[in-house]
Amino acid sequence: MANQLKKEAVISGAGLVGSLWAIMLARRGYEVRVYERRPDFRNTGFAGGRSINLALSDRGWKALERAGVDELIREKAISMAGRMIHSQEGAQSFQPYGQEGQAIYSVSRSGLNLALVEAASAYPGVTFHFEHKCQGYQTEKGEVRFLHEASQKRIIERPALLFAADGAFSAVRAALTKQTRFNYSQQYLDYGYKELSIPPAPGGGHRLEPNALHIWPRGNFMLIALPNADGSFTCTLFLPFEGPVSFEGLTTDDLVMRFFRRHFPDALALMPELIQDFNGNPTASLVTVRCSPWHFRNQVLLMGDAAHAIVPFYGQGMNAGFEDCTLLDDLANKYQEDWGRIMPEFNRTRIADGNAIADLALRNFVEMRDLVADPKFQLRKEMEAWLAERYPKEFLPLYSMVSFSHIPYSRALAEGKAQDQLFESLLSIDQVQANWRTNPEVVRRFGAWVKGRG
Ligand SMILES: Cc1cc2nc3c(=O)[nH]c(=O)nc-3n(C[C@H](O)[C@H](O)[C@H](O)COP(=O)(O)OP(=O)(O)OC[C@H]3O[C@@H](n4cnc5c(N)ncnc54)[C@H](O)[C@@H]3O)c2cc1C
Structure with missing residues (x-):
């Protein structure tokens, strides 16, 4: 009870959703302790990982506005009003996403994460504990453990409220899967992805139209490119892991060059570092995670990718996670922060939406790699x-x-x-x-x- 009176919460994961949610809780006067596995990227810089940039759309913006950080992000966001389709022959055609004035925005993942962590740290009640890995949640004791790997020191928390924002492979969720009647499914695509880059033009500026999301649809596979503020583009190649045209077949520099010459000649001309990028960057996998329930009693709530990891083809994973924050904030207003009512209602109303955006994202893969042409x-x-x-x-x-x-x-x-x-x-x-x-x-x-x- 004392905990509830004090308005305390623990968040596992200082990724995009965990750091945004820390701000929203802090604005309500909560004391928030956020535990994050990675080192403090405010000091060390951001260690690679998934997509360098992300498409932010209206659901995401709404949450950022609610947290009062949208202006910061807007300064560096690049609008993408539509898709620029690149044919095999190098012709380009523009397909608007919506009506005049509507756009999605390319933002830097690290810039966004950093801005959110900095904004959260500005609240006196918020503390970040980096290099602390969540080791799961003990349901009987209501206990969550975090290990500082370098010193092997453990912190044990017994929070009245634990928000699991520790991503697609959530340690908290893994603990909940041991509960009876916890439903869980994890589905990998047969496709992997690899990040590549188009550097800025020699005198600065972008080498392709900056206000578009570029797609080279090739039926069973595709290359896409999103603009960055420094004039570069981050490209992502989506390709089957195995089969006649696949990552498995691209085993030498020569084969990689031949593949690009054949399928993406116009992009290749803009990618002087293709081979370094190809060899240096991992081939990553794509997973859809569905589960229910998203809460345990009135103490633990899964949010963001921990609750609903989806494939990236609708550009909605982060947006959906940010929308979780907005909806929870709405419910906190509606029920005067009575989490005994908020958690079940969020669970009841939101899971269908998590499953729907998972389906939509899978369906959009076919649209992007094939139908757009x-x-x-x-x-x-x-x-x-x-x-x-x-x-x-x-x-x-x-x-x-x-x-x-x-x-x-x-x-x-x-x-x-x-x-x-x-x-x-x-x-x-x-x-x-x-x-x-x-x-x-x-x-x-x-x-x-x-x-x-x-
Ligand atoms: C290639 C690709 C492109 C994408 N493009 C888009 C896009 O354009 N638009 C969009 O909206 N979404 C996009 N997404 C989805 C988006 O990246 C995710 O939905 C979003 O990052 C989810 O945020 P999150 O905070 O829930 O999880 P994450 O961003 O994964 O953050 C989880 C955090 O928890 C930490 N963590 C993990 N395990 C532990 C542990 N045991 N203990 C402590 N900390 C832990 C991690 O280090 C991380 O900081 C893309 C995803 C991929 C893979």
């Missing part, structure tokens, strides 16, 4: 934009629902399925490709679809 898909995108502009009350494209709205992911997924049916019907209209803007059948079928959905 398909003329029928491009036609659908143009029709979507047209309908959204003409009938804003009746139609919001799926991509906009996910990236530019706060509609629950589960509703967006359901709407997206309904939209698939609509476009199956519209694209089957005779000659639609040539005359869709003026063909009354398009508007008639759209009207019937809207009416049918009540």
